[in-house]
Amino acid sequence: MSGSLTLSSRSTRSRRRRRRETWRWVAIAVISMVFLFPLLWMFLASFKTSLDITDPGAMFSFSPTLKNFENVFTQQDFGPFIWNSFVVGAVSTLVSLVIAVPAAYAMTRFTMNRSAGMLLVARIIPGVSLLVPWYFVFSKMGVVGGYLPLIVSHMFVALPLIAWIMLSFFEGIPVDLEEAGRVDGLTPIGVFLRIALPLSVPGIATASILAFIFSWNNFLFALVLSGEATRTLPVAIFNFIAYSSIDWGGLMAASVVITFPVMVMALFTQKYIVSGLTAGATKG
Structure with a gap:
């Protein structure tokens, strides 16, 4: 009887640990997305035209261009x-x-x-x-x-x-x-x-x-x-x-x-x- 109680308590602790670990990774993922999303948006926008940047529907579906970087290193020097x-x-x-x-x-x-x-x-x-x-x-x-x-x-x-x-x-x-x-x-x-x-x-x-x-x-x-x-x-x-x-x-x-x-x-x-x-x- 005492052995089964011990196994049950261990199983309960194991489930709690897994649950805490899962929530920890979820929190890390959410915080990472909050901080990394502006950088991702900036990186993607650097390959878009001005029209695509102002179009919410062109967040990920757009034709990439290098004209912005050409402008940075040629026109703006x-x-x-x-x-x-x-x-x-x-x-x-x-x-x-x-x-x-x-x-x-x-x-x-x-x-x-x-x-x-x-x-x-x-x-x-x-x-x-x-x-x-x-x-x-x-x-x-x-x-x-x-x-x-x-x-x-x-x-x-x-x-x-x-x-x-x-x-x-x-x-x-x-x-x-x-x-x-x-x-x-x-x-x-x-x-x-x-x-x-x-x-x-x-x-x-x-x-x-x-x-x-x-x-x-x-x-x-x-x-x-x-x-x-x-x-x-x-x-x-x-x-x-x-x-x-x-x-x-x-x-x-x-x-x-x-x-x-x-x-x-x-x-x-x-x-x-x-x-x-x-x-x-x-x-x-």
Whole structure:
């Protein structure tokens, strides 16, 4: 009798587990559809004519065309805009790494709590509140429209972001390893370069990816501080918006061009992004 009751309870628990698993996958599918449907619509619309885009019945049944992408790369000449976005993103990320990584290491090892708090304040301050002062200063310097204002403004977000991520990584490195390096004759700088820095490569990769993605997608800073020769992709997309009409096909094709590199980067580096964002979450 007791054996049959045990089998019955196990069967009940098994059914409950299967039911929970089924509902979990249903929830994942629904949430994925909600987030992925706009991307799917954008991708399909990039191969449609303007007439097909505005026709609800032509959601999936349409004759694909490459004229929108031809418009993006020939008539609108998006090549220089892609290069500008890459230059601004790469340089601002690289310079921020050179400054933020040693700063994060120093704040971790010398317990600079106030400096770490200032980093948090810098992340809280909205960048839009500094656009007018930035424009005033850069216009007085005569550099508005060049690469320098864009790089500096993007560093305002990238630098504290990188430093904040690296704080958690350096806190996770055992101090015993660095003490062993000092015993072997390494200077503090040598300990940082030969021990701490190699061990923090996953954190550096995470911070670099997130900083570059922010710079690639940034619109507001480039709208105000860029010029005709330094216009980046998010600003160049306005070329498809006229006073009386919108080229929806070209707009969607340009959106695909902007989104695709970032999506590919995120897919191939998601392991580093997750590990960077969760570093130090279980410490203590």
